Amino acid sequence: MSLRIPPARVHVPAEDRLAILREIDExxxxxxxxxxxxxKLFEESFARMAGTRFAVAVNSGTxxxxxPLRILxxxxxxxxxxxxxxxxxxxxxxHAGGRPRFVDADPATFGVSLNAIKExxxxxxxxxxxxxxxxxxxxxxxSIREFCQERGLFLLEDAAHAQGCSVNxxxxxxxxxAAAFSFYPTKVMTSAEGGMxxxxxxxxxxxxxxxxxxxKTDFLSNFHTRLGYNWRMSEPHAIIGRSQLNRLNEFIAVxxxxxxxxxxxxxxxxxxxxxxxxxGCHSNxxxxxxxxxxxxxxxxxxQLLREEFEVGLSGEVYDTPCHLQPIFAExxxxxxxxxxxICGRHVCLPxxxxxxxxxxxxxxxxxxxxxxxxxxxxxx
Ligand SMILES: Cc1ncc(COP(=O)(O)O)c(C=O)c1O
Numbered sequence: 370m371s372l373r374i375p376p377a378r379v380h381v382p383a384e385d386r387l388a389i390l391r392e393i394d395e396x397x398x399x400x401x402x403x404x405x406x407x408x409k410l411f412e413e414s415f416a417r418m419a420g421t422r423f424a425v426a427v428n429s430g431t432x433x434x435x436x437p438l439r440i441l442x443x444x445x446x447x448x449x450x451x452x453x454x455x456x457x458x459x460x461x462x463x464h465a466g467g468r469p470r471f472v473d474a475d476p477a478t479f480g481v482s483l484n485a486i487k488e489x490x491x492x493x494x495x496x497x498x499x500x501x502x503x504x505x506x507x508x509x510x511x512s513i514r515e516f517c518q519e520r521g522l523f524l525l526e527d528a529a530h531a532q533g534c535s536v537n538x539x540x541x542x543x544x545x546x547a548a549a550f551s552f553y554p555t556k557v558m559t560s561a562e563g564g565m566x567x568x569x570x571x572x573x574x575x576x577x578x579x580x581x582x583x584x585k586t587d588f589l590s591n592f593h594t595r596l597g598y599n600w601r602m603s604e605p606h607a608i609i610g611r612s613q614l615n616r617l618n619e620f621i622a623v624x625x626x627x628x629x630x631x632x633x634x635x636x637x638x639x640x641x642x643x644x645x646x647x648x649g650c651h652s653n654x655x656x657x658x659x660x661x662x663x664x665x666x667x668x669x670x671x672q673l674l675r676e677e678f679e680v681g682l683s684g685e686v687y688d689t690p691c692h693l694q695p696i697f698a699e700x701x702x703x704x705x706x707x708x709x710x711i712c713g714r715h716v717c718l719p720x721x722x723x724x725x726x727x728x729x730x731x732x733x734x735x736x737x738x739x740x741x742x743x744x745x746x747x748x749x
Contacts, residue, residue, distance in 0.1 A: 376683035423574035430551025433564030434461035443467030496523030560610030620722035634733030678735035
């Protein structure tokens with residue numbers, strides 16, 4: 370069924386598609402198809418946008434996590450990981466030889482608080498991963514960074530959701546030893562598949578270059594000093610990524626405008642509460658999150674929106690926290706009431722860079738009616 374309002378949409382404007390095709394054609398003609406000039410230019414412009422000294426382009430957000438974890442030496446050590454995150458954040462720790470130890474979520478930010486990190490610290494903890502869920506960067510980042518520095522812990526930002534985000538003027542990706550971005554098609558900007566490691570540390574940068582290309586000392590050598598992998602980014606991916614990066618501010622402005630319409634339209638509705646951004650946080654609104662009351666069931670609510678109003682809500686940010694994922698059963702120690710609660714009762718309203726204001730107003734009126742039905746108990 371085609372929806373009047375789809376939950377998300379990849380947006381590559383027509384003129385950009387033509388420019389992308391021309392550049393891919395040139396790459397095909399020259400035969401320079403991987404780790405070439407477009408990858409280099411993409412890295413340089415992404416580092417400039419993120420406010421870091423270095424950037425290394427890779428083939429996914431997942432490898433952008435695993436490479437720094439290998440460099441930061443997590444083997445046989447514990448790494449604190451939010452329970453409210455994507456599978457890949459915790460899996461990357463395991464692939465790099467470490468053990469994830471989950472940290473409960475702060476319902477105010479969907480991320481982790483400094484207190485929650487402190488509570489979960491152990492003697493063998495090597496470092497902490499924070500995830501800027503939905504583009505929300507917690508104002509606690511400077512204190513988290515300070516705490517990690519005092520304790521000799523590394524800080525890695527999983528910024529898969531957070532291209533162009535900041536808190537109190539400081540960009541996501543500049544707080545830790547390194548940060549990992551994803552350009553998966555659903556993200557605020559895409560390279561089809563791809564990821565980017567950013568860092569201010571020259572040693573991390575140089576090691577990342579080696580790791581992404583089979584652990585070689587340089588592109589043309591056959592001399593391997595690290596257990597790297599084929600984590601390279603191709604030129605066609607970099608061409609798409611560069612084009613999307615040029616649009617990033619524009620995309621974020623549209624998403625913020627849509628978010629303001631939702632904030633305003635939903636603020637007095639009973640039964641549903643938009644997640645408000647912490648003070649000082651500039652979000653890219655990768656997702657627009659709202660919480661249903663704790664006794665509400667989101668399934669019939671979403672079904673009504675889809676079937677009666679043709680409004681598609683995407684999947685949740687995460688409906689199952691990592692501590693409840695079967696594959697992580699052996700790492701399930703402790704209690705995570707915050708993560709369990711928010712994963713169970715939030716919804717994500719449609720948002721994308723090609724959305725029109727009138728679409729957002731239609732979503733508000735549809736949600737208003739659907740919520741009335743939900744509260745009257747007429748939804749089954
Ligand atoms: C929080 C988080 N971390 C890591 C990833 C992995 O990124 P990718 O799909 O590009 O490998 C994602 C992606 O989808 C994500 O949402």
